[in-house]
Amino acid sequence: MDFEQHDDIDRAVELYHATKVYGSKHTSVVAVNDVSLHVELGEIIVIMGPSGSGKTTLIQLIGALLTPTSGDVIINGRNLNGLSKKELSRIRREEIGFVFQSPNLLSALTAIQNVEVVLNLAGVKGANARYRAEQLLKQMGLGERVNHRPSQLSGGEQQRVAIARALANNPQIILADEPTANLDSKTGHEVIRLLRNIAKEQGKTIIIATHDLRIRDLADRVLWLEDGKISVRWSDGFIIDPVCLMLVNRSSEIVTTYEGKTFHFCTRKCKERFEENPAAYANRGFWEDLNENMH
Numbered sequence: 476m477d478f479e480q481h482d483d484i485d486r487a488v489e490l491y492h493a494t495k496v497y498g499s500k501h502t503s504v505v506a507v508n509d510v511s512l513h514v515e516l517g518e519i520i521v522i523m524g525p526s527g528s529g530k531t532t533l534i535q536l537i538g539a540l541l542t543p544t545s546g547d548v549i550i551n552g553r554n555l556n557g558l559s560k561k562e563l564s565r566i567r568r569e570e571i572g573f574v575f576q577s578p579n580l581l582s583a584l585t586a587i588q589n590v591e592v593v594l595n596l597a598g599v600k601g602a603n604a605r606y607r608a609e610q611l612l613k614q615m616g617l618g619e620r621v622n623h624r625p626s627q628l629s630g631g632e633q634q635r636v637a638i639a640r641a642l643a644n645n646p647q648i649i650l651a652d653e654p655t656a657n658l659d660s661k662t663g664h665e666v667i668r669l670l671r672n673i674a675k676e677q678g679k680t681i682i683i684a685t686h687d688l689r690i691r692d693l694a695d696r697v698l699w700l701e702d703g704k705i706s707v708r709w710s711d712g713f714i715i716d717p718v719c720l721m722l723v724n725r726s727s728e729i730v731t732t733y734e735g736k737t738f739h740f741c742t743r744k745c746k747e748r749f750e751e752n753p754a755a756y757a758n759r760g761f762w763e764d765l766n767e768n769m770h
């Protein structure tokens with residue numbers, strides 16, 4: 476075992492050398508490569524990394540939507556390897572809430588009915604389901620919108636309904652894959668803040684895969700995935716390239732100064748682009764906020 480064991484900590488998710496290979500032989504792609512990871516109860520994790528780095532695959536392994544090619548995935552203390560299809564589907568339904576990029580609400584149903592459907596499937600019916608659905612929508616700030624259909628809701632409101640639906644069966648773990656990709660950044664941030672507040676109140680574990688840099692300040696821990704491996708922790712001496720917004724090592728030698736500040740780049744190309752119009756990149760407000768909070 477290449478990392479410490481802390482038997483006194485309750486863990487929602489444990490991965491031991493989890494690997495997922497798609498395809499076979501010549502066409503095979505190692506999407507998740509020997510990842511070992513512990514996520515504690517109540518912890519909020521953000522997974523970032525370039526497109527194709529394996530974020531969705533990792534989320535799907537944790538959510539029992541994919542089976543690892545090798546290694547182990549342990550959810551709430553149970554190893555998913557060897558469980559029957561029926562048991563895996565029960566875990567997906569009861570122990571995990573999923574939030575995807577698109578809310579995927581049923582268009583013919585109102586907000587409250589969309590949440591009730593999931594409760595009904597888990598055996599909660601009638602007035603009980605209605606009451607719980609209403610409470611969840613209220614928590615998500617949608618008390619005035621319960622009888623609206625998806626087409627009568629904004630993108631952010633629809634995503635909040637999707638989160639209420641993910642929370643409906645009171646799962647311990649919430650998995651979200653690019654939940655804010657279709658929202659403007661302010662709305663996206665608000666949606667995740669709401670989710671975070673609920674999770675913290677109720678001690679839920681949340682794992683969010685995202686490209687959205689602003690979400691990182693809502694995380695307890697940010698993991699950076701590259702080529703299917705967790706490469707660095709956000710705070711381990713890394714900084715963001717202001718042009719491509721990728722992480723670069725602080726000791727990177729490709730640097731330039733502008734208005735008395737030093738900027739680090741991942742490639743010469745980014746540096747050249749910066750130097751063509753430094754004001755456009757250096758003054759991207761959120762970039763500064765991010766880097767200031769890094770250490």
Ligand SMILES: Nc1ncnc2c1ncn2[C@@H]1O[C@H](COP(=O)(O)OP(=O)(O)OP(=O)(O)O)[C@@H](O)[C@H]1O
Pocket residue numbers: 497498504505506524525526527528529530531532533
């Ligand atoms: N069903 C599949 N069959 C074959 N290869 C796949 C499949 N799904 C994903 N891949 C490959 O696995 C790698 C990881 O993909 P994945 O979707 O997990 O990345 P990602 O980090 O979520 O990317 P993005 O940020 O674009 O959503 C990529 O190289 C991708 O092409």
Ligand SMILES: [Mg+2]
Pocket residue numbers: 530531532652
């Ligand atoms: Mg993805």
